[in-house]
Amino acid sequence: MPPAHPPPCGVAPAAAATCPLFLLPRRSRSLRLRLRRLALPAPRAATHAHDAVLLRRAADAADRSAGLTSPHPNFGCVIARPQLETDNAEAWVVGEGFLYAQGTPCAELLAAQEAGEHARGATAYLNLEPGDCYGDSTAVSTLVQAGITRVVVGLRHPLKHLRGKAIQSLRNEGIQVDVVGEDLHSKLFKEALESCLIVNAPLLYRAAFRVPFSVLKYAMTADAEQKYPTMLYWKLAGKIAASSGHASWVSGKSSRGRVFELRGRSDAIIVGGNTVRLDDPRLTARHVKGHVPVRIVMSQSLNLPEEANLWNVHDAYTIVATQRGARRDLQKKLALKGVEVVEFDMLNPRDVMSYCYDRGYLSVLWECGGTLAASAISASVIHKVYAFLAPKIIGGVNAPTPVGELGMNQMTQAIDLIDVSYEQIDRDMLMSGFIQPIPDLSPVIPSVDEIPSVDPEVSPYETNIISFYKTWDTFGAFSNFSPHPIHMPDENGDYFTWPTVEHYYQAHKFIGVDDPQAREIVQEIKLAKSPEEAARIGRTRQREFQELVCLNVLVTSIFACYSRK
Ligand SMILES: NC(=O)C1=CN([C@@H]2O[C@H](COP(=O)(O)OP(=O)(O)OC[C@H]3O[C@@H](n4cnc5c(N)ncnc54)[C@H](OP(=O)(O)O)[C@@H]3O)[C@@H](O)[C@H]2O)C=CC1
Numbered sequence: 001m002p003p004a005h006p007p008p009c010g011v012a013p014a015a016a017a018t019c020p021l022f023l024l025p026r027r028s029r030s031l032r033l034r035l036r037r038l039a040l041p042a043p044r045a046a047t048h049a050h051d052a053v054l055l056r057r058a059a060d061a062a063d064r065s066a067g068l069t070s071p072h073p074n075f076g077c078v079i080a081r082p083q084l085e086t087d088n089a090e091a092w093v094v095g096e097g098f099l100y101a102q103g104t105p106c107a108e109l110l111a112a113q114e115a116g117e118h119a120r121g122a123t124a125y126l127n128l129e130p131g132d133c134y135g136d137s138t139a140v141s142t143l144v145q146a147g148i149t150r151v152v153v154g155l156r157h158p159l160k161h162l163r164g165k166a167i168q169s170l171r172n173e174g175i176q177v178d179v180v181g182e183d184l185h186s187k188l189f190k191e192a193l194e195s196c197l198i199v200n201a202p203l204l205y206r207a208a209f210r211v212p213f214s215v216l217k218y219a220m221t222a223d224a225e226q227k228y229p230t231m232l233y234w235k236l237a238g239k240i241a242a243s244s245g246h247a248s249w250v251s252g253k254s255s256r257g258r259v260f261e262l263r264g265r266s267d268a269i270i271v272g273g274n275t276v277r278l279d280d281p282r283l284t285a286r287h288v289k290g291h292v293p294v295r296i297v298m299s300q301s302l303n304l305p306e307e308a309n310l311w312n313v314h315d316a317y318t319i320v321a322t323q324r325g326a327r328r329d330l331q332k333k334l335a336l337k338g339v340e341v342v343e344f345d346m347l348n349p350r351d352v353m354s355y356c357y358d359r360g361y362l363s364v365l366w367e368c369g370g371t372l373a374a375s376a377i378s379a380s381v382i383h384k385v386y387a388f389l390a391p392k393i394i395g396g397v398n399a400p401t402p403v404g405e406l407g408m409n410q411m412t413q414a415i416d417l418i419d420v421s422y423e424q425i426d427r428d429m430l431m432s433g434f435i436q437p438i439p440d441l442s443p444v445i446p447s448v449d450e451i452p453s454v455d456p457e458v459s460p461y462e463t464n465i466i467s468f469y470k471t472w473d474t475f476g477a478f479s480n481f482s483p484h485p486i487h488m489p490d491e492n493g494d495y496f497t498w499p500t501v502e503h504y505y506q507a508h509k510f511i512g513v514d515d516p517q518a519r520e521i522v523q524e525i526k527l528a529k530s531p532e533e534a535a536r537i538g539r540t541r542q543r544e545f546q547e548l549v550c551l552n553v554l555v556t557s558i559f560a561c562y563s564r565k
């Protein structure tokens with residue numbers, strides 16, 4: 001439900017309208033003043049407490065696209081103006097918006113459209129400084145044109161080439177910009193700031209550590225083991241499967257539904273070879289028709305079955321990461337099924353994460369067993385843990401536990417999770433917490449550092465190679481997903497304004513194919529709300545209707561890029 005629009009602040013309430021001050025005799029000055037106080041009190045000003053509530057609401061709005069589209073920086077905007085009638089900041093909101101996907105209308109535009117005239121003189125709350133990459137300054141120009149007079153920003157943009165730009169542009173336009181921690185100092189902002197950090201944790205981790213944000217998730221029983229047989233000392237030692245390796249299911253249905261949501265928020269899901277052998281998982285976010293993450297199997301031995309659910313790439317794309325030279329026969333068979341096999345000189349979690357970073361992933365979910373989990377934790381690539389605790393006991397000395405050997409022998413060495421939260425999900429308990437704090441906004445990333453070198457021998461400073469995996473990268477304007485429309489012929493040869501090169505590219509997988517199904521898919525892609533959606537439709541339909549795919553796609557895409565520039 002969109003919020004009701006209260007009257008703009010400063011509009012005289014009914015009492016004043018029925019008794020205009022100029023009608024009062026000059027002598028009754030005290031009455032005049034008293035009435036003025038009653039009728040036209042000074043507009044209520046937002047206090048830090050109000051600002052904090054509204055900033056948090058902007059962060060909550062930013063989170064609303066999660067799971068619907070591929071992970072991207074989350075932007076939310078709340079426009080509010082103090083009302084005389086109420087001190088409740090939530091009731092001051094006149095407009096609200098969030099970025100649905102890269103290339104769709106920005107949060108500021110949606111909020112300003114909803115606020116209409118009420119935006120004039122109001123304050124806009126932004127969880128994250130707008131990133132006006134590719135020269136698109138819609139967010140800033142919208143706020144200026146809407147007549148916003150003050151902007152409260154939760155976080156500056158973490159990428160150096162975007163950081164501070166929008167804030168400066170707004171200030172140049174005479175708008176008061178208050179950045180939390182710089183212009184606004186109060187303990188009251190603690191929670192709001194945390195929400196701003198959490199909603200963009202993937203972007204912040206990626207920017208600071210040059211790896212995707214990694215979440216380890218597991219479901220364990222409430223088993224306990226007697227640590228010292230002579231003493232009555234029991235220690236929780238939850239199992240993630242029975243001794244046989246059977247694991248379906250540890251957690252309840254609602255918890256597993258929550259896991260589907262987590263999958264939808266991730267770019268990739270990682271498991272180890274043993275989990276594939278024992279569970280034959282699907283690893284899809286099948287509860288909603290939303291974002292479909294890539295599935296990654298890490299297997300050194302490549303001793304994997306020839307038939308497995310993960311090799312069905314109609315469901316989702318699969319990558320097998322393995323050791324160089326491992327079972328080339330199976331590699332070929334997997335490639336024929338459409339599975340991508342990537343060889344590493346030394347397969348390990350850190351190199352796989354660097355690889356995911358280079359592919360542009362923001363967020364990765366580890367759904368592996370304890371052996372690989374321990375290896376990933378030891379390599380410091382896990383940032384957050386989701387532990388589902390089920391009220392079940394299975395026993396078994398050899399039943400696997402969530403985290404294998406970490407080489408610690410003193411409890412003082414234990415990793416203390418931070419910002420821990422607990423939630424009951426039906427009969428299960430979900431405990432989540434961070435292993436590494438969300439990086440503050442110190443990361444200032446030299447633009448040249450954002451240029452990965454294809455040849456690891458050549459330093460980024462020496463190479464002329466540029467990359468543009470994400471639209472917000474330094475050279476993001478070159479990305480197919482960059483929100484630059486192109487005017488190019490459609491399936492009938494008529495010129496059509498394609499919202500992005502990605503729309504054009506995906507549609508051309510099916511253009512030129514004389515089949516009603518292919519034509520329907522082209523229409524579907526043309527109407528896609530964002531390049532991400534166009535990509536999702538194109539990729540899914542390509543898997544479903546392989547026989548309809550036209551072979552000229554690559555040439556088309558390159559041609560489209562040139563015509564756009
Ligand atoms: N309840 C739950 O939440 C979950 C339970 N499980 C259960 O856990 C059990 C499997 O556990 P586990 O064997 O630990 O899990 P995994 O299979 O997820 O991880 C171990 C495997 O990962 C591969 N691997 C690749 N690189 C490395 C590396 N650097 N370090 C370690 N492993 C690497 C190896 O595959 P390879 O041998 O092919 O070379 C290795 O055997 C199953 O019973 C499964 O049902 C699994 C996931 C979640």
Ligand SMILES: Nc1c(N[C@@H]2O[C@H](COP(=O)(O)O)[C@@H](O)[C@H]2O)[nH]c(=O)[nH]c1=O
Pocket residue numbers: 218219240247248249250251252255256259271275279280281282283284367368388
């Ligand atoms: N057993 C278990 C989990 N196991 C994880 O889920 C995978 C199966 O996914 P799918 O095939 O898509 O249903 C499995 O291989 C393992 O990674 N997860 C949970 O939330 N709760 C559970 O009890």
